[in-house]
Amino acid sequence: MGKLTGKIALVTGGSEGIGFATAQEFIKEGAFVFITGRRKPTLDAAVAKLGTSALGIQADSAKLDDLDRLYAEIKQKKGKLDVLFVNAGGGEFAPLGQITEEHYDQTFAKNVKGLVFTVQKALPLLGKGGSIILNASIVATKGMPAFSVYSATKAAVRNFARGWTADLKGTGIRVNVVSPGPIDTPGLRGVTDGTDEGYKQFTDAMTASVPLGRVGQPEEIAKAVVYLASEDSSFVAGFDLVVDGGFAQI
Amino acid sequence: MGKLAGKIALITGGSEGIGFATAQEFISEGAFVFITGRRKEVLDAAVATLGPNASAVQSNAENLNDLDRLYAEIKTKKGKLDVLFVNAGIYSGAPLGQITEEHYDSIFGVNVKGLLFTVQKALPLMGKGGSIILNGSVVAVKGFPALSVYSATKAAVRNFARGWTADLKGTGIRVNVVSPGPIDTPGTRVLGNGTTAALDQFATQVPLGRYGQGNEIAKAALFLASDDSSFVAGFDLMVDGGIGQI
Ligand SMILES: NC(=O)c1ccc[n+]([C@@H]2O[C@H](COP(=O)([O-])OP(=O)(O)OC[C@H]3O[C@@H](n4cnc5c(N)ncnc54)[C@H](OP(=O)(O)O)[C@@H]3O)[C@@H](O)[C@H]2O)c1
């Protein structure tokens, strides 16, 4: 029997990258999984690969109306939610001196404000035994050039797990964070110039400081998320599980 | 198939408490497990419960000769080691002002010096894919009355995982820490004079509103021992009900 048999899960930003790998892993462990994303063709392709235990709902996490529609649909289809992986997010480079108001607003809207309301609006569907996992990043504790705004959003995310663990005391709902190091996803490629050469240069530079000497694969984050989603982590709360090949540890 | 099928594991201090619960979990995931402890009768009872995939080696983690004998025996019997859970550890209280040299030496002797040589002497038996898990504690990052010496040993343990992750770069061996919060074990019941009094006191400070059980640490140790955590290194996985988090 799977670790998530009979569970209903939502993975925001589940059509690609870490979110997609996690949806696959959740389904393997017996869950039914809703995934979201903004681009319809990508979402449809993902659901086609995931099979009959997945359903795609086109929604932008930065739009509160979309979130209302999303939870209305989950309520109508399944009546409850057991596992919420708030994964949608991302960042772009902007060194201090070149940070525009638009860069700030967009990054905080998707990574922070969208995340707050994704969680808050889910609460009526969650109950005892529920598990909320927030996707942060090692940049929350590590400085990297041109990534300060993104880093600040992820530090905010890590801290929400502390406050919400206090707020949810007595409900039986746990909140934890997973913080990936560099993971091979379309998103990571997206912050480079897009060429294979450029991506290799970027990851080579980064992995020089990763003790395990490589970038991670999305499945390696997915396994950590399964741990946090399942009863295996029943005594883990308000915690930040860092899966980074040791990058930010030593 | 189990997550540790075909793996050889050693759990120091595996006859009771967290170590014993972890031995049970590792075996149910397909591993063969060596356990250690100082008291023979407790070890024998543990192996009787664990069954044919467990073997006990009576040894004291503080005693370097015992460690040599332990690894010689593992080498003879199985020829290798895949998973090392350095769990043997002791704790007792002494507020500042009442810390004796004996208190200091005994706790540092097992929790720090014993742990260091348990790891170093295991290296010749370990290789690519190996996983070392050190048992730390949430006290490494949080102050509690009368626990300063114990806390300091656990902070040292957490930091070994950083240094050794750097030292072991390129070997394919990962080192991580698991840090329990208050867990119901024979050891913590001794602190409460045979009751859960000491645990109950901690439980009021735990966001999840309770103390934990040994198997909840065992599941975390399993995650770190298996390939599920293949990109986790030098990390401290805290299983503390949130007491050290918020
Ligand atoms: N990859 C890494 O190295 C790394 C490291 C640390 C942390 N992370 C974090 O992990 C998460 C996922 O990263 P990833 O690398 O897997 O990203 P990715 O490859 O870019 O995939 C992102 C997924 O989220 C969806 N998405 C993006 N914005 C959304 C929004 N506003 N509303 C709904 N869906 C949205 C995307 O689909 P649409 O574009 O169609 O919406 C896509 O399915 C992010 O929170 C990121 O910050 C990643």
Ligand SMILES: NC(=O)c1ccc[n+]([C@@H]2O[C@H](COP(=O)([O-])OP(=O)(O)OC[C@H]3O[C@@H](n4cnc5c(N)ncnc54)[C@H](OP(=O)(O)O)[C@@H]3O)[C@@H](O)[C@H]2O)c1
């Ligand atoms: N329980 C908690 O709340 C808690 C919280 C945080 C961290 N921890 C850590 O978790 C580990 C285990 O704690 P526990 O509560 O499970 O302890 P426990 O109930 O006291 O069990 C300790 C086990 O280790 C063995 N042991 C003790 N000293 C040893 C030595 N010098 N050499 C070899 N074996 C030894 C004991 O057997 P013998 O006595 O026969 O040797 C017994 O099998 C320790 O490192 C502790 O610091 C525990």
